[in-house]
Amino acid sequence: MQKVVLLVEDSPGDVRLTQEAFRNAGRSIDLRVAADGVEAMSFLRRQGIHAEVPRPDFILLDLNLPKMDGREVLAHIKEDNDLKAIPTVILTTSDAEADILTSYQLQANCYLSKPVQLEEFERLIESINDFWLSKVKLPQQEHG
């Protein structure tokens, strides 16, 4: 079964790179994109135009997002009994200690800092693919 990954990312360049890196890693995933925090929450709660979307198996969440920022999205996910079990990995350019600490405090499953170099970025996505989408046991979908 193809895994559904929700990428919450406002930079089209980074979305493109992430898509290509997963493809290069030989992984066929169903990658869905939400470009801001409000869209991410509406996707996860299947509201409005998102009524029919699949429930993601895994979430990659940027912290700095328009409309509703990633910290708030993370807090909403982890406060919601239906959503909190979805592994949510922070992927952001910030490597500020305060952001790392806050994210783990809010129960992010893991914090990754986005490398500036293209090759490093590709290697990071590859390692997410190897670790989170291959080795780790993700929770089974209960519905959808």
Add this chain to the structure above:
Amino acid sequence: MEDDEIAIEVLLVEDSPGDVRLTQEAFRDSGKPVRLHLAADGIEAMAFLRREGIYADARRPDLILLDLNLPKMDGREVLALIKKDQYLKIIPTIILTTSDSEADIQISYQLQANCYLRKPAHWDAFDNLVKSINAFWLTRAKLPQMPRNR
């Protein structure tokens, strides 16, 4: 990285001596400075984390590897206690267990385990898994900085 010299403190909560040995060897082979602490049951794990009794001087671990089936207090309960504690909840806690029951996976994520890994039955697969924990969690992931002397 400037803090390469500082050993990463890992708490392994595991009651099987064989698995402890395998984990130690796999970390040793990885070449990273890892200081592995051991708790053989859930009560001991909580005493270590809360620095009670003989653990008064224990360092707060950077990462916890937690088995689910443990004597005295089981891993689900340990996980729940860690994730309810304001000071401990930030420590990435990885479930490493032989169980692959859906119920265990679900409850672990519901209790906010950071990730769930199934212990492979074969030695080389086990070794590989510990190496990938090492490569991912101790190399790629940003861990929260701990106030060392709290």
